[in-house]
Amino acid sequence: xxxxxxxxxxxxxxxxxxxxxxxxxxxxxxxxxxxxxxxxxxxxxxxxxxxxxxxxxxxxxxxxxxxxxxxxxxxxxxxxxxxxxxxxxxxxxxxxxxxxxxxxxxxxxxxxxxxxxxxxxxxxxxxxxxxxxxxxxxxxxxxxxxxxxxxxxxxxxxxxxxxxxxxxxxxxxxxxxxxxxxxxxxxxxxxxxxxxxxxxxxxxxxxxxxxxxxxxxxxxxxxxxxxxxxxxxxxxxxxxxxxxxxxxxxxxxxxxxxxxxxxxxxxxxxxxxxxxxxx
Amino acid sequence: xxxxxxxxxxxxxxxxxxxxxxxxxxxxxxxxxxxxxxxxxxxxxxxxxxxxxxxxxxxxxxxxxxxxxxxxxxxxxxxxxxxxxxxxxxxxxxxxxxxxxxxxxxxxxxxxxxxxxxxxxxxxxxxxxxxxxxxxxxxxxxxxxxxxxxxxxxxxxxxxxxxxxxxxxxxxxxxxxxxxxxxxxxxxxxxxxxxxxxxxxxxxxxxxxxxxxxxxxxxxxxxxxxxxxxxxxxxxxxxxxxxxxxxxxxxxxxxxxxxxxxxxxxxxxxxxxxxxxxxxxxxxxxxxxxxxxxxxxxxxxxxxxxxxxxxxxxxxxxxxxxxxxxxxxxxxxxxx
Numbered sequence: 001x002x003x004x005x006x007x008x009x010x011x012x013x014x015x016x017x018x019x020x021x022x023x024x025x026x027x028x029x030x031x032x033x034x035x036x037x038x039x040x041x042x043x044x045x046x047x048x049x050x051x052x053x054x055x056x057x058x059x060x061x062x063x064x065x066x067x068x069x070x071x072x073x074x075x076x077x078x079x080x081x082x083x084x085x086x087x088x089x090x091x092x093x094x095x096x097x098x099x100x101x102x103x104x105x106x107x108x109x110x111x112x113x114x115x116x117x118x119x120x121x122x123x124x125x126x127x128x129x130x131x132x133x134x135x136x137x138x139x140x141x142x143x144x145x146x147x148x149x150x151x152x153x154x155x156x157x158x159x160x161x162x163x164x165x166x167x168x169x170x171x172x173x174x175x176x177x178x179x180x181x182x183x184x185x186x187x188x189x190x191x192x193x194x195x196x197x198x199x200x201x202x203x204x205x206x207x208x209x210x211x212x213x214x215x216x217x218x219x220x221x222x223x224x225x226x227x228x229x230x231x232x233x234x235x236x237x238x239x240x241x242x243x244x245x246x247x248x249x250x251x252x253x254x255x256x257x258x259x260x261x262x263x264x265x266x267x268x269x270x271x272x273x274x275x276x277x278x279x
Numbered sequence: 280x281x282x283x284x285x286x287x288x289x290x291x292x293x294x295x296x297x298x299x300x301x302x303x304x305x306x307x308x309x310x311x312x313x314x315x316x317x318x319x320x321x322x323x324x325x326x327x328x329x330x331x332x333x334x335x336x337x338x339x340x341x342x343x344x345x346x347x348x349x350x351x352x353x354x355x356x357x358x359x360x361x362x363x364x365x366x367x368x369x370x371x372x373x374x375x376x377x378x379x380x381x382x383x384x385x386x387x388x389x390x391x392x393x394x395x396x397x398x399x400x401x402x403x404x405x406x407x408x409x410x411x412x413x414x415x416x417x418x419x420x421x422x423x424x425x426x427x428x429x430x431x432x433x434x435x436x437x438x439x440x441x442x443x444x445x446x447x448x449x450x451x452x453x454x455x456x457x458x459x460x461x462x463x464x465x466x467x468x469x470x471x472x473x474x475x476x477x478x479x480x481x482x483x484x485x486x487x488x489x490x491x492x493x494x495x496x497x498x499x500x501x502x503x504x505x506x507x508x509x510x511x512x513x514x515x516x517x518x519x520x521x522x523x524x525x526x527x528x529x530x531x532x533x534x535x536x537x538x539x540x541x542x543x544x545x546x547x548x549x550x551x552x553x554x555x556x557x558x559x560x561x562x563x564x565x566x567x568x569x570x571x572x573x574x575x576x577x578x579x580x581x582x583x584x585x586x587x588x589x590x591x592x593x594x595x596x597x598x599x600x601x602x603x604x605x606x607x608x609x610x611x612x613x614x615x
Contacts, residue, residue, distance in 0.1 A: 007506055007509070008506065010506075010508060011506035011507055011508040011509070014508040014511075015390075015395060015507060015508060017383075017387055018387040018388075018390045018391045018394075018395060019387075019391060019395070020387070021383065021384045021385075021386075021387025021388050021391070022387065022388045022391040022392075022404060022408075024384060025384060025388050025407075025408055025411065025475075025478055025482075026404070026407055026408075028411070028475050029407055029408075029410060029411050029414075031422075031426070032414060032418065032419070032422045035422050035425075035426050036418065036422075082318070083318045083321055083322075086314055086315045086317075086318035086319075087315070087318040087319040087321065087322050089315050090312075090315035090316055090318065090319040091319065093315070094312055094315060094316065095319065100319075101319075103323070104319050104322050104323060106597075106600055107322055107323055107325075107326045108322055109596065109600055110326065110593060110596050110597070110600075111322070111325060111326060113529065113532050113533065113536075113592070113596050114329075114536065114589070114592060114593075114596075115535070115536025115537070115538065115563060115588060115589070115592055116536075116538065117536070117538040117563045117566050117567060117585070117588075118329065118333070118536070118585055118588060118589050118592075119329070120566075120570075121332075121333070121336075121566065121570070121581075121582060121585045122328070122329045122332050122333065124570070125332045125333075125335075125336050125582065126328070126332060145325060148321075148322065148325070149322075152322065176304040176305070176307055176308045177308050177311070177312070178307045178308050178310075178311035178312070179304075179307070181311070182311075202413060205415070206414075206415020206416070206417060206418065207415070208415070208416065208417045208538075208539045209416075209538040209539055209563070209567060212567055212570070212571065213570055213571060216571070233415070233417055236417050236421070237417060237420075237539065237542075240417075240420070240421050240424070240425075240543070241543070251421065252421070255417070255418050255421055258415060258417075258418070259414060259415065259418050262413055262414070262415060263410060263413055263414070266409075266410060266413045270406065
């Protein structure tokens with residue numbers, strides 16, 4: 001075989017492999033989604049939203065887990081978002097390339113990829129152990145620690161995209177820096193910042209590991225953030241690993257619900273960002 | 280915002296408008312800047328707090344067992360003797376399998392998106408791959424336990440055992456598990472599911488760094504008659520190698536710390552078998568399973584394993600960050 005044919009062969013082989021790897025990736029995505037829909041759609045009905053998680057061997061719903069997840073997620077976003085936005089503002093507007101800012105950036109990237117179970121252990125030693133009981137608040141704090149780096153990253157990136165001229169124009173009109181940031185820079189970057197928050201919510205909606213040691217679970221309806229609280233991910237974990245068919249069925253319903261929510265939020269975030277870039 | 284505006288208008292009517300507004304402006308600046316600075320400090324304190332709590336919590340375990348804790352393979356709550364080795368080794372082996380499979384997959388996908396796909400296909404394929412990253416880890420766990428593992432046990436495992444099993448030395452890794460292995464729950468299946476989970480992270484970093492290669496550089500190679508593969512291998516890859524390594528490290532960090540999916544699929548055995556088809560455990564899975572029921576020295580030992588896990592991911596992620604920063608630095612250098 002001459003050199004030319006050999007080179008062409010290698011090229012064809014590798015490029016075919018590249019197409020195949022992409023197909024493999026897409027095949028796994030489709031497989032997971034098809035399984036979820038096939039198992040989940042049949043299990044979803046109205047009682048899921050009205051009834052409590054049942055004891056083994058009987059039918060029931062997920063109402064207590066839904067309200068628990070909603071409250072914990074909301075609290076986590078309320079705690080984490082301001083911290084993330086202000087810290088991101090510091091990096092983009094004040095710290096810039098300083099040693100301190102670079103350190104915060106690096107630490108933030110590490111928090112962004114830190115194993116979420118470690119955050120669960122941290123909040124356990126910080127809150128659950130001293131207080132002596134599991135609580136919804138501990139769960140919210142654990143999730144907030146996951147929210148912060150996501151919001152910080154996107155806020156900083158979005159603020160950096162705002163042209164310096166806009167800041168200078170506002171400053172030239174006599175606006176102090178905080179006013180420039182609040183009413184000019186934030187206004188220009190708002191779509192991107194909202195995207196960051198949506199992505200953070202999407203990220204924590206399915207997080208299970210940090211909730212295992214913090215909010216734990218609760219078989220009953222509870223809106224008391226000071227006690228153990230039911231939440232969807234932990235219910236999925238418990239029910240899916242159980243030998244009871246009713247429980248497994250509910251786990252699939254919850255799994256479909258969570259995945260639909262998370263993927264929906266991801267797609268929403270994408271479209272928000274795209275609209276922002278064009279505008 | 281409107282309240283501040285009316286505030287300044289009111290100031291105009293007052294006796295000393297300029298000095299008053301100047302003062303409130305200056306005060307506002309100081310307050311805003313220090314609030315921002317404070318929250319930036321919170322991020323630093325978070326990491327410091329995590330390290331402090333983990334070290335403090337694991338001290339009793341290290342005092343009781345010394346550094347031998349890391350290499351001991353005993354885990355006996357009755358005798359109160361604990362060692363991290365089976366979980367640590369399981370973590371590393373599962374992550375290694377994930378890398379061996381995930382790396383070529385993500386490389387192929389990144390090449391497809393940047394070099395081969397027509398413009399209209401780039402975005403949908405890129406989005407689809409990124410959606411793989413958005414699927415919660417617990418969903419991978421359920422799918423893996425109820426669908427992938429049985430599928431693997433029925434169709435792939437017998438083939439692996441028959442072809443690779445008889446090989447010398449290497450073959451011990453592919454012996455049929457003693458309990459029959461019909462469930463497919465094993466270190467290998469956990470590694471495979473992990474590889475699918477880290478592909479989107481590695482593929483998107485690779486795609487991003489491949490896209491910064493200047494068009495002129497690639498076109499020069501094409502003009503010399505290079506094939507697409509030769510351009511990728513001899514131009515794109517050398518240009519972006521630090522970035523690619525950074526992306527690989529990022530994926531590795533994910534694979535090491537992944538919890539829920541592994542907890543479902545790896546089988547949570549307390550000892551590591553010689554065959555990859557045997558169940559095993561990882562640090563994260565061990566924590567997820569035992570943490571809530573543990574107390575005393577067992578709890579301390581679990582926290583100590585958490586510390587080991589955190590130290591490993593910390594090092595891997597720092598390396599990743601360094602590599603990506605080095606690529607960014609050479610980029611800057613080339614621009615100026």
